[in-house]
């Protein structure tokens with residue numbers, strides 16, 4: 416079977432870990448104190464909150480961003496110099512938007528209880544609420560800015576006006592982002608959400624919180640975009656915007672400026688940008704080129720250098736602008752769903768060990784020659800199958816098999832008695848066939864070869880005799 420890093424392997428590695436204090440000794444993941452880190456917790460094998468805060472301190476990160484307002488973590492951060500960003504969960508937005516008492520309560524419980532000993536600086540109302548991937552969020556769109564206003568009003572009432580209130584959005588709020596000067600927000604949210612949002616951010620002197628991933632733009636179009644340009648090392652790869660005549664040397668600047676142009680078109684040329692998430696995956700599936708330790712190290716290293724340079728470099732549209740930046744993420748998180756890259760964004764693995772030992776302080780010369788050479792920078796071309804991972808739970812496998820076969824389109828026809836893949840009648844071989852068939856049928860509609868870690872991609876044809884396994888061809 417193809418070499419892979421399934422969730423099972425990761426869990427195993429973590430069970431072998433020594434005690435916490437033994438791994439602190441070989442932590443060398445220091446980052447610039449001007450850089451923030453996203454502390455996501457979607458893993459069942461991660462160091463505890465107190466170990467995590469010790470790690471963040473030892474990394475000397477200047478800021479940490481949470482995806483909630485976890486009381487234990489906020490208490491642990493008390494008395495440290497680390498600036499903290501907390502989040503109002505998406506599902507609480509609608510209630511808060513219509514009820515000032517609820518907003519006041521939220522601020523009392525999640526801010527006043529810790530502030531100022533815990534240096535809360537940002538409240539992010541909702542995580543990528545304006546993205547398309549959740550239909551429930553869509554109902555929240557119109558409540559978003561009203562909720563932000565109520566949270567801000569509470570902060571003012573409690574006399575803590577310095578905490579900035581924002582909301583994090585992904586690049587899919589853009590209808591057009593290339594060339595950067597054509598930057599425009601999606602028409603379905605333009606008047607109803609973006610205009611009031613910009614008015615709020617401008618009026619409260621807050622930031623536009625952007626989750627921005629050159630990796631995603633590059634991997635969607637790896638033949639037309641140079642990898643070096645995406646990795647922030649395209650000094651000799653210049654792109655001149657035909658309308659603005661601004662010269663771009665990297666994809667990140669291009670993406671940031673498209674947002675700047677979009678805001679400018681709505682009459683808000685001065686709202687500051689904050690990068691609420693960016694990063695590069697250190698591993699991924701066969702069909703995900705460019706996801707490797709080498710590129711992840713390089714991207715984050717170049718990013719930190721750029722964002723901490725003195726004087727600030729900014730972007731072509733806003734030279735000299737300082738852009739507060741939070742890297743995604745602290746850990747590889749094994750419970751994130753979706754393609755393999757989703758579980759591999761961490762600077763640290765689940766033992767708290769650095770995934771790549773390069774300088775992230777922005778102060779030293781690049782030492783990327785110590786890293787393994789990347790093997791998957793060119794998109795894989797050929798057939799891929801989706802089969803059962805090693806060491807899976809049989810009961811979960813039965814459920815996954817039933818799920819795959821119930822999706823229609825003849826996914827499991829060949830497994831019926833008398834058909835070509837009926838024999839051998841074993842759970843493993845039926846499930847592998849079903850996974851391959853399901854993925855081949857539905858990949859174009861966004862289906863993953865994952866099944867909660869039960870499935871992995873392979874380039875080795877599992878077909879036997881007259882039983883041909885359907886494949887995805889790249």
Ligand SMILES: *[C@@H]1O[C@H](CO)[C@@H](O)[C@H](O)[C@H]1NC(C)=O
Pocket residue numbers: 506507510
């Ligand atoms: C929102 O309010 C409704 C009605 O009061 C309540 O039933 C619901 O539990 C609340 N939702 C959340 C997420 O607090």
Ligand SMILES: *[C@@H]1O[C@H](CO)[C@@H](O)[C@H](O)[C@H]1NC(C)=O
Pocket residue numbers: 514515516517
């Ligand atoms: C607002 O929320 C509070 C606390 O849950 C509740 O007592 C009150 O009835 C709500 N007000 C309205 C207008 O729904």
Ligand SMILES: *[C@@H]1O[C@H](CO)[C@@H](O)[C@H](O)[C@H]1NC(C)=O
Pocket residue numbers: 636638639
């Ligand atoms: C890549 O560039 C070529 C030539 O400029 C163009 O024909 C093609 O449509 C582009 N592909 C994508 C996916 O943008």
Ligand SMILES: *[C@@H]1O[C@H](CO)[C@@H](O)[C@H](O)[C@H]1NC(C)=O
Pocket residue numbers: 650651652653662664
């Ligand atoms: C690209 O632009 C950079 C920065 O403006 C400049 O230093 C470099 O010489 C340019 N390279 C080419 C090939 O034009």
Ligand SMILES: *[C@@H]1O[C@H](CO)[C@@H](O)[C@H](O)[C@H]1NC(C)=O
Pocket residue numbers: 824855856857860
């Ligand atoms: C279902 O099967 C048909 C015939 O094999 C194929 O053309 C179609 O694309 C499939 N639909 C999906 C959603 O994969």
